[in-house]
Structures are given as C-alpha cells and as structure tokens.
Amino acid sequence: MTPLEITGSLGIVGYGLGAIGPGIGVGLIFASVIQGTARQPEARGAMMGTAWIGFAVTEALAIIGIALAFVFG
Amino acid sequence: MSGFLSGLVPLDTGGFEAPGVQSFDFPPFFASVPWFDKYMLQAIVSVILILAFWLIMARKNAMVPSKGQFIGETAYFFVRNTIARDMIGHDFRRYLPLLIALFSFVLINNLFGVFPLTLLPTPSHVGWPYGLAIMVWVIYNGVGIAKFGLFGYLKNTSLPAGVPVFMWPLIIPLEFVSNIIVRPITLSLRLFANMFAGHLLVLVFVLGGEYLLLHSESIVNKTAGVVALIFSMAIFGLEIFVQSLQAFIFTVLTAQYISSATAEEH
Numbered sequence: 001m002t003p004l005e006i007t008g009s010l011g012i013v014g015y016g017l018g019a020i021g022p023g024i025g026v027g028l029i030f031a032s033v034i035q036g037t038a039r040q041p042e043a044r045g046a047m048m049g050t051a052w053i054g055f056a057v058t059e060a061l062a063i064i065g066i067a068l069a070f071v072f073g
Numbered sequence: 074m075s076g077f078l079s080g081l082v083p084l085d086t087g088g089f090e091a092p093g094v095q096s097f098d099f100p101p102f103f104a105s106v107p108w109f110d111k112y113m114l115q116a117i118v119s120v121i122l123i124l125a126f127w128l129i130m131a132r133k134n135a136m137v138p139s140k141g142q143f144i145g146e147t148a149y150f151f152v153r154n155t156i157a158r159d160m161i162g163h164d165f166r167r168y169l170p171l172l173i174a175l176f177s178f179v180l181i182n183n184l185f186g187v188f189p190l191t192l193l194p195t196p197s198h199v200g201w202p203y204g205l206a207i208m209v210w211v212i213y214n215g216v217g218i219a220k221f222g223l224f225g226y227l228k229n230t231s232l233p234a235g236v237p238v239f240m241w242p243l244i245i246p247l248e249f250v251s252n253i254i255v256r257p258i259t260l261s262l263r264l265f266a267n268m269f270a271g272h273l274l275v276l277v278f279v280l281g282g283e284y285l286l287l288h289s290e291s292i293v294n295k296t297a298g299v300v301a302l303i304f305s306m307a308i309f310g311l312e313i314f315v316q317s318l319q320a321f322i323f324t325v326l327t328a329q330y331i332s333s334a335t336a337e338e339h
Binding site: 049052053056057059060063064066067068070071 | 093094155259262263265266267269270273318319321322325326
C-alpha cells in the first residue's frame with residue numbers, strides 16, 4: 001500500500017508557515033498605534049513614524065520567506 | 074451556453090511561462106566585459122544622477138529658495154532631522170554624508186523598478202544589498218572599535234548594563250550573534266527580498282494579464298486579463314511606496330546601528 005505522498009513546493013509551504021509570525025506582529029504594531037491615537041490624538045505623528053519603522057522590520061521576515069522560497073526551488 | 078461554460082474550464086498553463094528567478098537573468102551587454110550588465114549600468118547612471126543633484130544643490134544657495142532648491146533642501150533636511158539627528162544624537166554631522174549617500178543611492182536604485190526606461194530595481198540582484206550591508210557593517214563596527222577599543226566595544230555590544238553574572242553565559246553569545254552576525258544578514262536580505270518579491274508581483278500581474286488577454290480563447294479569460302492589467306497599475310503604486318519605505322528603513326537602521334555602537338554606558 002502506497003504511503004501518503006504529498007508533492008508540490010516545500011518552499012511555498014515554508015513561506016506560509018513563516019508568514020504567521022509577521023502577520024501577528026504587524027497586527028500588534030498597528031493595533032497599538034490605533035489605541036495610542038485613541039488615547040492621545042496629538043501624538044499621532046510620532047507614533048505613525050515609529051509604526052512604519054516597526055512594520056518594515058517585522059515584514060522583512062515574511063518577505064525573506066517568499067524570496068527564499070523562489071530562490072531555493 | 075456551452076461557450077460561456079467552456080470559459081470556466083481551468084486554463085491550460087502549457088503556454089504561459091510563469092515569472093521566477095529566471096526573470097532576473099540579465100546577461101552582460103558585451104561578452105568581453107562580463108561585469109557590465111543592466112544592473113551595473115543602472116547603478117552607474119544612478120551614481121551620476123545623484124552626484125549631479127547634490128553638487129548642484131550644494132552650489133545654489135539663494136536666501137529665498139527657488140523650487141528646485143526647495144526640493145533639494147527638503148530631502149537634505151529630511152535625512153538630517155528625521156534620521157541623523159534623532160537617531161545618532163549630538164555628533165551626527167560626521168555620519169551625515171554617509172546617510173545622505175546611502176539614502177539617495179538606495180532610493181534611486183529602488184525607484185528604477187517603476188521608472189519606464191529601466192523597470193528593474195537594482196537591489197533585486199542580491200549582490201547589491203550584500204555590498205551595501207557589508208559596507209554598513211564595517212562602518213558601524215569600525216566606529217565602535219575606534220571609540221572604545223576592540224575589547225571595550227565587544228563588551229558594550231555583548232553585555233547590556235545591569236545584567237546579573239549568572240545570566241552572562243546566556244546573554245553574551247545571544248547578544249554577540251544578534252548584534253554582530255545577524256544584523257548585516259537581515260539588513261541585506263530585507264532590502265533584497267522586498268525588491269525581489271515586489272518585482273515578481275508586478276511581473277505576475279503584467280505578464281499574466283497580457284497572456285490572459287492576448288493568448289487565451291474565452292471572453293472570461295480575456296476580461297480577467299484586462300482586470301489584471303488595470304490592477305497592475307495599483308501594484309505599481311504599492312511598489313513605489315514599498316521602495317521608498319525600504320530606502321528609508323535602510324538608512325534609519327544604519328543610523329541606529331551607528332548610534333548603538335557609539336553609545337556611552339549609562
């Protein structure tokens with residue numbers, strides 16, 4: 001009896017698993033920006049600046065996943 | 074009726090060549106000069122443009138600025154205030170030329186990805202972010218070693234203040250790997266992967282839309298092709314945003330690494 005055989009791109013499955021963490025992370029960043037703006041609307045500018053920096057750093061991990069999924073077959 | 078339903082059959086992708094790593098393969102222009110390919114040409118053109126821009130900006134200094142001078146001053150003050158002064162602190166002037174050069178170079182080469190004559194972001198070839206990240210690594214380590222000496226700098230980097238002695242075997246390798254080894258890797262891969270994935274996304278929409286519109290049979294596929302081509306304009310807009318953001322992030326992180334390498338103990 002043939003055991004279960006799964007074919008396809010393992011890299012894309014790895015990317016899918018690797019995108020869970022950054023997805024939660026980016027959600028947390030912008031959730032805190034929204035809450036902070038609700039508490040103190042005049043601090044919005046400084047918070048948005050830091051939010052974009054945090055977004056790019058967190059998003060990098062997911063983007064590295066998709067790029068390496070293509071590079072490694 | 075059957076003509077409409079036949080459009081719902083899955084498209085035979087035998088004729089469509091999906092974009093992948095091979096889409097980034099640009100052979101050199103002259104076989105005798107193997108290093109001169111499209112990436113190198115774009116980088117050389119970008120350096121000429123940046124040098125011309127900043128040299129012209131450094132020359133015209135009217136008291137009431139004209140439009141061109143205003144744009145240049147805005148760019149300069151953006152890097153100086155938002156990135157250099159806020160991140161590095163009081164002796165930021167030493168590093169300001171580096172940060173302005175990095176920001177200009179990465180921004181112009183990223184924007185080549187949406188510029189009509191080039192349509193290829195230079196950092197999508199991994200060698201370019203590697204080179205930039207190696208240069209930044211040498212600089213922030215060198216600055217730290219020049220200020221504190223080799224062992225002083227390593228102590229500052231690997232050992233934050235106020236850590237109890239029993240945690241040292243855990244903290245020191247962790248901080249060393251995180252600050253000295255992982256930083257250049259993530260710095261380069263962040264820029265490379267964003268440009269690579271973004272360009273791949275644009276290619277999927279444009280090439281897929283063109284294939285669906287011109288090389289498929291049913292009206293449903295052709296409509297999908299038109300929608301894909303129109304939506305690729307929105308993807309171009311997203312790419313402009315991501316490219317500018319990545320140039321900003323690269324410069325901000327460089328300033329942050331220099332700042333934390335030269336930070337005094339509290």
